[in-house]
Amino acid sequence: RTDTREELLAHLDGGPPRYLTHDLGASARHVAWHPDGRSLSYSADADGNERHQLYLVDADDGGITALTDAPDVTFRPAFGNPFSPDGRFLAYAGADRTPTDQDVLVRDLVTGEVRRVYAGGGRVYAGHWSPDGTRLTVIDFRGAMTDHVISVLSIDDGRTTRLTPAGDTVTYLPGPWLPDGSGVLVLTNAGRDTT
Numbered sequence: 518r519t520d521t522r523e524e525l526l527a528h529l530d531g532g533p534p535r536y537l538t539h540d541l542g543a544s545a546r547h548v549a550w551h552p553d554g555r556s557l558s559y560s561a562d563a564d565g566n567e568r569h570q571l572y573l574v575d576a577d578d579g580g581i582t583a584l585t586d587a588p589d590v591t592f593r594p595a596f597g598n599p600f601s602p603d604g605r606f607l608a609y610a611g612a613d614r615t616p617t618d619q620d621v622l623v624r625d626l627v628t629g630e631v632r633r634v635y636a637g638g639g640r641v642y643a644g645h646w647s648p649d650g651t652r653l654t655v656i657d658f659r660g661a662m663t664d665h666v667i668s669v670l671s672i673d674d675g676r677t678t679r680l681t682p683a684g685d686t687v688t689y690l691p692g693p694w695l696p697d698g699s700g701v702l703v704l705t706n707a708g709r710d711t712t
Contacts, residue, residue, distance in 0.1 A: 547594045552604040558584070560594060567591060571609055573626075584624055587613050595653070596691060597645030606672075608643040608653055621655055623672060635670055635677070644691030648698045654680075654691040665689040667703055681705075688712055 546569065547560045555576055560569040568591050571584040584607065585592045592611040599607050605626055612619045614636060621635035621643045635641055635655060644654030644667070651673065657666040664686045668677040680703060681689045690712065692702030706712045 547599075549594065549598050549600065551600050552598075552602065558594060558599055558607060560592065562591075563588065569593065571607070585609075585611065587611070593642060595643035595645065596656070597693060599643070601646050601650040602648060603650055606650070608646065610642045621653065621670065634672055634675055637677070645693050645701070647694050648696060652698075654694075654701055656689070656691050667691050667701075669701065 544565075545559045545561050547558075549558050551557065551573075557574050557576060558571060559574065560571050562569045568588060570586065570588075571592050571594060573582040573584055574580070590611050590613045592609050592613075595608040595610075599609060601608070607624045607626055608621065609624070610619050610621050613622075614620055614633070618636070618638045619640045619642070620633050621641055622631055623634050624631045634653070640658045642656050642658070644656055646653055647669075651671065653670045653672060655668050655670045655677065657668070658664070659666065665681070665688055667680045667689045669680060670677050680701060685707065687705060687707045689707075690704040692704055694701050704712050
């Protein structure tokens with residue numbers, strides 16, 4: 518659970534809740550468990566400036582590791598769980614290369630190396646990891662808030678495969694992958710009033 522300042526861990530066995538973060542000076546958002554269950558990622562901005570940075574907090578001792586450190590840039594974790602299925606990588610987006618384009622980045626949580634896996638221009642966000650961790654869905658928000666393009670991005674070579682039709686000016690949002698990796702669910706309001 519997040520509130521306006523901290524992350525709170527509440528045990529299902531009825532034990533007392535425990536704060537994982539204290540006095541952030543910012544709101545914790547986009548909280549996600551690491552697959553090993555020992556840490557969480559979250560984003561936070563400084564004093565409401567909307568320039569979110571990404572962090573990792575140890576669930577046992579509350580130790581916080583900054584994953585990004587660019588106070589003039591906003592970073593957004595992937596729409597789905599930002600951690601790859603094996604827990605080694607964290608996917609996110611940021612306009613750190615140029616303020617007019619948002620790229621997709623992948624951080625190796627073991628080595629600390631950051632790879633820019635998509636830099637094709639536009640306002641592109643990371644979506645969901647494929648079950649085998651080799652692909653990500655990505656969403657390109659074009660112009661209006663109802664002009665979205667969903668593609669599948671290969672992490673190894675950066676190739677993209679467009680999933681949504683060209684020329685549509687409708688909402689498309691990436692959903693999760695099918696368990697066997699053979700497809701992706703896509704939410705849309707094409708031909709109707711609701712998504």
